[in-house]
Amino acid sequence: xxxxxxxxxxxxxxxxxxxxxxxxxxxxxxxxxxxxxxxxxxxxxxxxxxxxxxxxxxxxxxxxxxxxxxxxxxxxxxxxxxxxxxxxxxxxxxxxxxxxxxxxxxxxxxxxxxxxxxxxxxxxxxxxxxxxxxxxxxxxxxxxxxxxxxxxxxxxxxxxxxxxxxxxxxxxxxxxxxxxxxxxxxxxxxxxxxxxxxxxxxxxxxxxxxxxxxxxxxxxxxxxxxxxxxxxxxxxxxxxxxxxxxxxxxxxxxxxxxxxxxxxx
Numbered sequence: 001x002x003x004x005x006x007x008x009x010x011x012x013x014x015x016x017x018x019x020x021x022x023x024x025x026x027x028x029x030x031x032x033x034x035x036x037x038x039x040x041x042x043x044x045x046x047x048x049x050x051x052x053x054x055x056x057x058x059x060x061x062x063x064x065x066x067x068x069x070x071x072x073x074x075x076x077x078x079x080x081x082x083x084x085x086x087x088x089x090x091x092x093x094x095x096x097x098x099x100x101x102x103x104x105x106x107x108x109x110x111x112x113x114x115x116x117x118x119x120x121x122x123x124x125x126x127x128x129x130x131x132x133x134x135x136x137x138x139x140x141x142x143x144x145x146x147x148x149x150x151x152x153x154x155x156x157x158x159x160x161x162x163x164x165x166x167x168x169x170x171x172x173x174x175x176x177x178x179x180x181x182x183x184x185x186x187x188x189x190x191x192x193x194x195x196x197x198x199x200x201x202x203x204x205x206x207x208x209x210x211x212x213x214x215x216x217x218x219x220x221x222x223x224x225x226x227x228x229x230x231x232x233x234x235x236x237x238x239x240x241x242x243x244x245x246x247x248x249x250x251x252x253x254x255x256x257x258x259x260x261x262x263x264x265x
Contacts (some may be wrong), residue, residue, distance in 0.1 A: 002075075003027055003055055003180050011185040020185075020192035023051040023082070032061035034081035035136055035150040042148070045141040048083055053188060055080040059152075075176075076156040078183065081148055084195050088145040090137060095203025095242030097121040097135045097257075100149055102209045103194040104131055107187050113172045116215030119235075119244045120257040123153075124215045125170035130154055149191075204240040211237035220265035221246070223255055231255060232265060 005027050012020055031037055034054040041048060059079050086093060101117045108115050108123070108131075115131075116124045123131035134150040154169055155176035175183060198206070211217070216235045223231035223246070233246030233253065243254040244262065 002057060003184055007181040008184055011181050012188065016185055016189035017193040019196040020189045023053050023188065023192060024049070026052060026054045028054070028056050030058045030060065031056045033059055033150075034079065035134060035148050036061070038081050038083045038148045039136055039138055042083070042138040042140060042146050047085065047140040047142055047144055047146065051085070051192070052083045053080060054083075055184065076154070078153045078155060078175075078180070079151070080184070081150040082188070082191060082195075083146055083148050086145045086147060086199050088143075090139070090145055092202050093135070093137060093145065093147060094257075095206070095238075096147060096149070096198060097133050098210050098238065098242045099194055099198045099203055099206045100133045100135065100151070100191065102206050102213065103190045104133070104151065104153075104187070105213050106209070107190040108172070108175075111178070111183075111186065112174055115213075117210060117213045118215050119238065119262050120242070125172065127215075128168040128170040130170040130172060149195075151187075203242045207238060207240055207242075210242075214238075216262075216264060222263050222265050224261045224263060230260070235262075 005025050008025055034056050038052060038054055056079055097120050101121060101123060104123050105115050105117055113125065118124050121133040122129050131151065131153040136148045136150070138146050138148070140146060153175070154171045156173060157169065157171045214235065214237055217237060219235055221233065221235045222229045231246060231253065233248040236245040236247045236252065238244055239254055243256055246253045246255060
């Protein structure tokens with residue numbers, strides 16, 4: 001079942017958190033990138049009237065971190081972007097992808113799909129990637145900071161799509177059987193509540209929730225930059241700002257995300 005704007009709005013009105021009730025909902029059958037669509041409206045300096053959720057059945061130029069592609073097929077994945085205004089300053093949003101990961105993981109667990117989190121922006125199921133988050137920011141002329149939060153969740157893996165992938169990915173067929181409007185509304189409700197909380201508090205209150213969901217805690221990991229290993233250690237969770245903590249022979253170190261990647265050693 002595809003998403004219906006009227007059905008989704010009705011379900012949100014009846015069941016979503018109050019913070020989700022003022023989100024405008026846009027549906028398109030196909031677009032290049034929902035993140036790019038929303039960013040284009042903000043890059044002229046004008047703010048949006050309010051939060052906007054943009055959902056596409058197919059994204060032909062979906063993106064992940066570091067310019068990676070996000071592949072999708074009709075009905076096989078759920079891809080959307082949520083534009084949200086924050087008080088700022090910009091540096092306070094450093095932990096936002098991790099807080100979004102917490103929102104996704106807690107929601108999926110509540111729907112019967114237990115998952116774990118991989119720093120800084122992946123949701124893992126059975127050791128493989130189930131969902132990803134891409135956060136892009138834009139300042140507007142009124143001094144506000146907007147974040148466009150892109151999410152992609154694999155529901156099914158068609159054979160023709162799986163054959164094109166260069167890494168292990170997971171799917172959640174149980175979610176594919178749900179009413180898509182209920183699924184989106186459930187995700188939006190939790191996301192909106194988390195974003196409103198994050199705007200007030202920053203990442204610090206989410207630290208323990210993220211650490212409890214960390215998939216590789218205590219395991220040996222490598223930090224890669226441009227494919228080269230730049231740091232090694234044992235994953236020890238994250239700190240109050242969302243930096244990854246590594247236990248190394250030289251002591252505990254904190255790693256900023258930037259464009260680095262995390263891999264099991």
